[in-house]
Amino acid sequence: MRTRVRQLDDADLSQTIEFLSRAPVANVFLLSRIRQGGLDSARLGCPVHGVFRGGELVGLVHIGANLVPVIDDGRDSAVVDALASKIGRWRRSSSIMGADVAVLPLYERLAQIGPDTWG
Incomplete structure (x- = not known):
């Protein structure tokens, strides 16, 4: 099956909340932000x-x-x-936070594509 990536918006809200609710304790930060601000980047701030x-x-x-x-x-x-x-080689964020099963592989991949900024 084909993998596709895109920016989420409010039309994706219910599917996103359902996805994050599979691990509500681990995803409490995102659940709180998205429930309050939705997925519109202007309202959410990112x-x-x-x-x-x-x-x-x-x-x-x-x-x-x-x-x-x-x-x-x-x-x-x-x-x-x-x-x-979608993140790219240029570092704009101060850190990567979350569950190690997501953070470690993403960090390793970012360090490969942007060793001067992520490595």
Whole structure:
């Protein structure tokens, strides 16, 4: 199945809340922000990009002062690569926070594509 990545908006709100609610304690920061501000980047203050496979949300990253990735399976290189492509080689965020299954593979991929800024 094809993996597709795009910026999320309010039309994706219910699917995003459902995805994050699978691990509500781990995702409390994002659940709180998105429930209050929705997914419109102007209201939220930053973009959230989602990765879809077969129409199903399988990963996302909140790209604000901190990067906050949520990935079902950090070993899924297509999802990690898709999120890294939206972040890019230039570092704008101060840190990457979240569950290690998402943070470590994303950091490793970013360090490969931008060793001077992420490595």
